[in-house]
Amino acid sequence: MDPTPATHDVIIMGGGLAGLTLALQLKRQFGDIDVLVLERRSHPVPHATHKVGESSVEIGAHYFDTVLGLKQHLDESQLRKFGFRFFFSEGRRDIDAVTELGASRPLAIPSYQIDRGIFENHLAEVAAQQGVRFVDNAMVRRMALDPSPQGLHRIEWTEGGEPRAAQCRWLVDACGRAGLLKRQLGLVQPNDHRAHAVWFRIGNRLTLDDWGQDPAWRARCTPAARWLSTNHMVGAGYWVWLIPLASGSHSVGIVADPDFHPLERMDSFDKAMDWLAEYQPAVFDVLDGQRDKLQDFAFMRKFSYGCKQVFSGERWALTGEAGLFLDPFYSPGSDFIAMSNTFICDLIGHDRAGRSVQARAQLYDQIYHSFYDSTLALYQDQYGLFGDPEVLPVKVIWDYTYYWGVLSQLFFHERLTDVATLGNLRDELQHCQRLNIAMQGFLRAWSASSARRNPARMLDQAALPWFSELNASLRRPLADAAAFQARIRECVGLLRTLAAQIHAQALAQHPGLDDAELAALLALPMPRAPIDPDAAPMLFAPVADMADDAVAA
Template identity: 55%
Template sequence: MRHPVSEADAPRAGDAHRTDVAILGGGLAGLTLALQLRRQHPGLDVTVVERRAHPVREAAHKVGESSVEIGAHYFANILGLRAHLDTEQIRKFGFRFFFSDGSNQVDRCTELGVSQLMPTPSWQIDRGRFENHLGERARELGVRFDDGAVVRGIDLADDASDHAVHVERDGAVHTVACRWVVDASGRAGLLKRKLGLALANDHNANAVWWRVDGFVDPNAWSHDTQWLQRCDPPDRWRSTNHMCGPGYWFWLIPLSSGAHSLGIVCDAEMHPLETMNTHAKAMDWLRSHQPQVAASLDRSEHTLQDFMFLRNFSYGCKQVFSRNRWALTGEAGLFLDPFYSPGSDFIAISNTYICDLIAREQAGRDITHHADLYQQLYFSFYENTLTLYQDQYPLFGDEQVMPVKVIWDYTYYWALLAPLFCGGRLTDLATLGRLRPAFNEARALNLAIQPLLRDWGLANGGGQRPEARLLDQFKIDWFCDMNAALHDDLDTEVFVARIGDNVARMRWLAGEILQQARKAHAAIDDHGLDALLASDAAPPSLAPVWYADAA
């Protein structure tokens, strides 16, 4: 059953019309863009074309259920959806990592996560419930939302005339004339296919995922009172739980509709897709690698809802923004890796650039320079984030090195990209120009740290598993401070100084990591890190212990 609209507003079969912006795809990327455009530019006429009829079922079979700081800020504050998130979705208890490959006693393994909620909120998103709400809000704001409609063709204009989108709905085809066309069609990639924009990357990873009825609670895996009471509240089930091993991780994400989302993500060579591309195979794989989790899922209350797999899920794109009034957003453009849940972040970033380009063009300005520069920035964010995943999956089972990597990767994210977005400076080109040296230094540090971590893990070659311990990120004072500072309202001078302080913290942390790696393996290659650190002293305000190890 479709969402009810008034008879006057309801689109009719064969109903040709003109719109300022036609958005092809009414999923997460397309509907959030429509909301952002209408909230920021109420005079724009916006049409969304979506092939599925609304409302969709809850626990929709899509990746992108775990939000992190940029995406959460975008949903809650830019789009004004905080009330829905607080009442209809699940407040996330951070990321949590168990180094539990092959273990029947997860409570005896190293656990990395927070014991208390971090200051900046994020949520677990039931995509079906969320997209139904987005569709309702879009219609309330005056967006024409044509659900149950299929795009049959796109004619892009070469000049200032309108583009044409040919849409089939209720058995008839009509044409939507539009000033702008934005592809938000996900992996269908309507414009990407039409224009030959597909671009492979070197991150060779696969994924399988499914959903089951009921919540899977990690606390049910133990009767150890001390282990159960490490977290306050004791709600590990609300975390995005990562069960980690060499070459893979397994996710558990709760959905507010009462289902649990589960998935295996793995290096394609270390764990071939053919070993897990059916539910039966995936469960057999789990029984070998995560037997305690498999035993939980074998219980009768966890009925299978659906199952899907993706080969080579990560990819880039040759172009996403054009001065000729078209753009790609979300998975229609590029996709990284779900390990740190960056999908909604990159939707937020691309949508914000698209909104700015549309506003500039509608005001009669030449957008050539901004389209090129925004694309350059967007691709640099993508390429720098890809380094966190590419060739790093062999590390994922190393409970000495991987916690260090997680702290570093978080710090990199909270130091630069997250404050840039949350501070509303993504399109502030003057400030971005001033920050270029800081961004370049941070990039250089990260490009040295990632291979250093990889070499450290390779040199470890496995090793002994420590006794049960919690590496509690909440007890790292400066780490919590960085998270809390994301929503500080700063003037430009203070903001620029803050980013400089953040990069100084990265520099200090890089020195600590190099020191720890050399303690473990004296001859380890520094990958140029010594030269980057040579002239810089550690900031005196930082605590000497950079992660807490509490039994």
């Protein structure tokens, strides 16, 4: 054991995606900061490394390419993603003859399919170049926190079998589901979302564009590269992901609610293939002849969980899966890493400036948990409607609008830690959260009455001008805080209009739906700017009209 342990500004336990990106962000913000990263695994890690989280969405992608300055690597060594795409293909081999939801062309804001092995190796190299001390094969053995104002936390680990120790001002747990600090502090908190997942990699590219025989279907997308999307093959109670990796492998996963599809039906590769043969035969047909290319297989029961606290004024924090985890649907993992790391950097910055962080840490913890609760509502008890070709497309449009209109605006325009602006927008943000929760319940009720018609059509998100404009607005500069607040209030109006139109369409089809919670919210005036739904532009075209627009486009 070192007799006089070295002292660092920050020690990060875990050198995966969350820990390495935090180290890079700290070095970009504070050039002289002393950061030590302790990683259990040996580096470099294999390509197509066996981790979920390959698909990024707008917040995570912006964090990687702009906040961390990694755009060149992402453009040259990863794959540009062609958005999300959904096929209502349960029991079908003719995926060109079912309802497809997606964009016919890429939208303005980029996202990426990320080979985690390639990416994490690159992150480790860049971190070392920027002065981060990165230690692999490090097994943390003990943590002793000192919460006193001038105290130092002590960490002990083994490195190549030899005991080591160090002290630090800030300790961050980024060690994934091991949750070392979370368990030591008794912060484990389950939630009621019970879904499970199995996933594996095949050492070959799955060119989904070749699965359909209809030339018109193939020509609907520009470029004709559906395989670059995160493709979702959906059915009641589950979804199957198909994600391409830059290394040439393809990631395949099944995520399901156990009330519909028990884990025991799919907890080995052979069982998963049998399950695919029954529920997604088009996927089975392609994989069946490539069993020899299987690279790995894993499963996880009840993958979703919360955490009682992730940021502390006593100079510790949790980030990534060491804190909480939602669901892989919509790929929010890298988004929540981006947000938690940004909060952590701000707290460390205030501490370095000699300011107290107690109140700020408590506020950030509340805000982060509010984001978690709002996003969890997108998943919990919603898997039953995933096989509904009439309602799931509406849910996806709503969920994207909520994501781009609120959370993404806060992150892209660097207002996540702007306490004054967040305070000024508190009523609007709370209203949006309540509206989203009410909408999720309403969509569930609608799906219970839906006829679930599944015609051969493409519902083209790119054919909705307001939808494309909302996406593009994320990188449109705003002059000041007042302009940002005006933007958020516009987005609240957009959500209200969309909610009113979805509400009206569903009730026109099914007059007896339980709409009490949503109707009560829509009857309230919008905070600070009343809206007249009757005078609002038509944002949400009925599903049939979306299909017509897509064909015309």
